[in-house]
Amino acid sequence: MPLFGVTFYFAKSPRFIPTPIIQAKIISLFILTVLLPILLYFLLKTIGKTKTIYLETPEERVLPLLLNCIITFLILFRVLPSTEIIELYYFFVGILISSLACLILAILKFKASIHMIGVSGVFMFYVALSIHFSINIIGTLALMFIIMGSVASSRLHLKAHNGKELIIGCFLGLLPQLILVNYWL
Known part of the structure; x- marks a missing residue:
């Protein structure tokens, strides 16, 4: 999902950034x-x-989530530092906060939906980009909303999560992006 967010940013941003x-x-x-x-x-x-x-278990998620946090931290300080592309920097700060929150919940034996965290975080980033650059991406937002519903439905159908885990995952993806919008919008 982070790669989709970054690719979308480069496709829709009115700023000039050299192709290389x-x-x-x-x-x-x-x-x-x-x-x-x-x-x-x-x-x-x-x-x-x-x-x-x-x-499947919260215990199994701890080490992969910790590694994900380390990778995201590496991205923040090596690939997208705050001095270059501020929107993407805060997008990844939001991803880091969501990953840390999910890690803490896994340590506390709660299994939030990582799928919902990812898709809802990208959705909120798209909404913020639409406002920031004053671009009309209603079709993309509608498609993302459908994708969010499809992801939630599939997780329920596969019995991988219950409704509570999906809702918490959705909020863990949306809220950090929404709060961080104040720093770059």
């Missing part, structure tokens, strides 16, 4: 948010820290 910089940011984010987590999952599975990709 955009490409470098997207490639580095692809490596850090897609490839590295996949490799870390296989490592965790090999050493017996996770049983399945579904991370």
Whole structure:
């Protein structure tokens, strides 16, 4: 989801950012948010820290969420520092806050929906970008709303979460992005 948010930002931002910089940011984010987590999952599975990709218990989620927080922290200070693209910096600060909150809940034996955290965080970022740049992205927002509903429905259908876990996941994704809008909007 972070890669979707960044790609959308570069596609819709009216600011001039040189193409080589955009490409470098997207490639580095692809490596850090897609490839590295996949490799870390296989490592965790090999050493017996996770049983399945579904991370069914809160205990199984602790180490992957901690690694996600470390990766997000690395992105904030190496790929998207606050001195470059402020909107994306605060987008990733929101992702870090959501990940930390989910980690704390996992330590407390509560399993919030990480899927809902991701999709609702990106949705709120899109809303904020629409306001910030005064662009009409109603179609994109409607599609994101449908995707949020589809994700929630699929998680319920698969019995991976209950309604409470989905709602808390949704708020964990929305609220940090909404609060951080005050710093860049």
